[in-house]
Amino acid sequence: MTRRTLEDALSWSAAGTELFHRAVAGWGEEQYLAPSGLPGWSRKHLVAHVAANADALCNLVRWAATGEKTPMYSSPAQRDADIAAGATRTAAELTTSLHESAERLAVGVAALGPAQWRSEVVTAQGRTVPATEIPWLRSREACVHAVDLAAGVTFADLPAGFLTALAGDIVAKRGATAGLALTLTAAGDRWELPGAGDPVTLTGPLTEVVAYLAGRPHALTTADGSPAPALPAWL
């Protein structure tokens, strides 16, 4: 698994947030109402989700800072209801909420001390992790959803170190659940997914390998040019 430092994650989170904010800058209702790259979600849904994610991660920052248990979301149903409600807000409200939530998160993160960074919090998926995972969770959301905005940002715009770390993270999380024996290689790196059946080898640019692993549109094919096997959803 790829090693990543807290400094890496902080810089990727900042880069992803910047890309995301630049992509939506100046958007009015028309641009916001266009579909995102995620099935069934307009860009309004996606921006509402990314703003709500920053606030949810602020809850984890508070948990790390104070020791008081403050989960990301009160429930999965509440999380979904908040996204649906967020999608009814105006373009201006969404842009403001995007910026303000990102700012709250940046301020909260900047105030954490060394002992607080080591304290444990629980993610929305129920994993217990040190607070140092918070910037990694944010970089994943900001970077991948910047691509999902369907506004010209591609995986090639994301930091290369982030892409390598993300490939390792997804492979580790998918584990055997993909059900396919897969070997992926890109730019000197290699990832193995265990599974049944004849092993399939896929080789391509890092950007395509990551897009494939993340379940996003990609151009990865097997050596004989047939389409890469479909993977179950990730996240």
Ligand code: ZN
């Ligand atoms: Zn998300």
